[in-house]
Amino acid sequence: MAQLSLGPGFFRPESRPARDLSVLLARHQSLNATRPLRWLDLMAGCGIRALRWGLEALANPAVETELWVNDGDPDRLPLIQANAAGLGCSNRLTAEAADLLLHRSIVERHWFDFIDLDAFGAPGPLIQPALQALRFDGLLFLASTDGRSPTGHDRPGAIRSLGAAARAHPSSWEMALRQQIGLVARQAWMLGRGLQPLFSFSEGRTFRLALRLRRQIPAGDEQKLGLVARCERCGAQRVQPLLKLSGWPACDCVAGQGRWSISGPLWIGPLQEPQLLQQLIAEAQQLGRQQISPATLRLMQRLQADPGDRPTVWPTDELVRRLGIGGPPALGPLVQALQAAGYRASASGVMPGQVRTDAELPQLLQICASLRGEGI
Template sequence: MWASPQSAPVEAGWRAVACTRLETPVSHYREGAVCLQTGSGFFRKDSRPSRDLSVLLATHQASEAQRPLRWLDLMAGCGIRGLRWGLEALPQSRPNLELWSNDADPDRSSLLASNLQPLQSVHGLSLITACSAAERLLRQAYLDQTFFDLIDLDAFGCPNALLQSALAVLRLDGLLILASTDGRSPTGHDRPAAVRHFGAAARVHPASWELALRLQLAVLAREAWQLGRGLEPLACFSEGRTFRLAVRLRQRVSADEELQLGLLARCERCGDQAVQPLLRLSGWRSCRCCDGQGRWAVTGPLWIGHLQKPALLVQLLNIADLQPITLSSAGRRLLQRLQRDCGLPVCCWSTAELASRLSLAGPPPLDELVGSLLRAGHQACPSAVMTGQLRTDAPLAELLQQCVQHVTGES
């Protein structure tokens, strides 16, 4: 079902998708249940695992909702996310879905319209497309009191300027899928930009990808709290180039949610780490430098709570197994990896760095190191965000001792 001025009143500039012939032929690309033309604009095949996740999240929401839904692909590009949502994520028994697809580049309008044509035959789906700046679309939606159950914001650079507007039009318990390609500032390589973009100090750290995700979550949490809402991270990951988060907006701030905002300190001399919530901030303990000359380098404020919701990720994997959703092998590996690591404890350690500090021949076997730490009564697991890293609450001295034991066999 196509949107009309009577069925879906929108501002001037919005229009229903029409059949449009592309003037220049482009190659077709197949992914999941869709076949489309990517055109000459920016498109990354390697981002498929993140698109798989968005389809599964949309499917999960559609299967549980008891009312009509409204989804927004804010920066649609060639339209692949919206097309996959409509063809893969919508059960036949669903109430009506209103799918909005927007891209600010007018040169991509005909491509977007052509790619989305298969959605004409989807029962219960109304499709609305636009060529509008993201900020204008979100602000107009707020003025019109048009709210969305799912928003995908796949930004170039830092998306923080759009967060308040996006959260303001996200329904309670709605999902925000966020991408950022701003890698330098949250990883500590452009500290002035981190202050401007995140209102935070950012330091270079072995677990830099994770800290970038935690800094982004902190900004999201503060924006949600200003609206009187709570924030629940569902999945957070990166391949080093793009930082991706999926979060749920809650009706209210949960008990002690403010304790999830804190600071992470690291001594570059000895490698020790410490974490403190902002609500309980006090003097930092001494690091493990034996001569007392070490100094803490502090990153934050950042999110020090969980990064993943493992129970939901297991449900998504079950959905992929039980329903005709084409989950790529890379997407399946991603979900399996994330569901084994909720993101706590906060401190992550690079086994290669630990081995280097000890002048060992090589890093200890990660699984064996995790196992020995668990047997010693500590929390420990491989990091799902960066390979070759583990997260644990074990003291640095014991962690180093375990490394030596697993590499040299000395006790």
């Protein structure tokens, strides 16, 4: 059994789902690998992720895997060294600034198959070198704790760190994830590479993305960058790809009293890759609950059930407020009623109590009202 010391530094038990997912993603890569792999835990803290990679993710004995464990704080190195003593595989333990490590790897053509970048604040300046240090089809697991800019609470900050307008929106976590994916996609496209979101989630404090770098930009992917508009007054939402940007139609307010609040450019394509999530769920179930916590499994199931294919999402609380009726409609029957009426609909996997649909708000409200009539 491996021993892990947490030391006096940074460790958050609440980040367990992110660590579980890092392990599952690495393990999935190992299971499907046909050549040696290199994994980088760039901001390792006490080194827990890399230790778990070494113990739980090396699923393919035929594939040699090198782990590089780094934390910029040199005081952490003895702790990382002690924790890594239990690693059976080849490893490199360093205390370097992340930008230096990445830039040197790029110059030395030392590519990684997986980079876990678990940053404090916004990882902005590290995105470009992290993408350049990834092998084609490599994976980037990226965290940001900057919630203020992408959720519209620091608009000048959003212009600076995302190059985008960010306005307050009830689906704030989702908007923050879309802003972050949009930023990474633009950086990948600048390199002539494609970017595929694998899964995206938040608990409101940290915004996490798993992304695959693709050798080529899939045809039409530029359509996945766009603007999201919302009228605070009537609640209407509209989306436009930047590629086909035209005027905004009137919202649902009477006599032109409404005004669109526009966010973007941001990612308007899918947030999740359901097929991969399905495989990760099956692999997690094989490992069991000691390794992958029930909370992580539930999170994956929620994300898998909602690909996040369009950014029009309404909280049921808002629907109730606009209808002026009692309690919120149950999400399951609402989704079913929308689907029965021919709309795309799912319960948001990103924020609780929200419905994603391509129905426009008046139709959505009508369906809610009819459900109330049926006493659901």
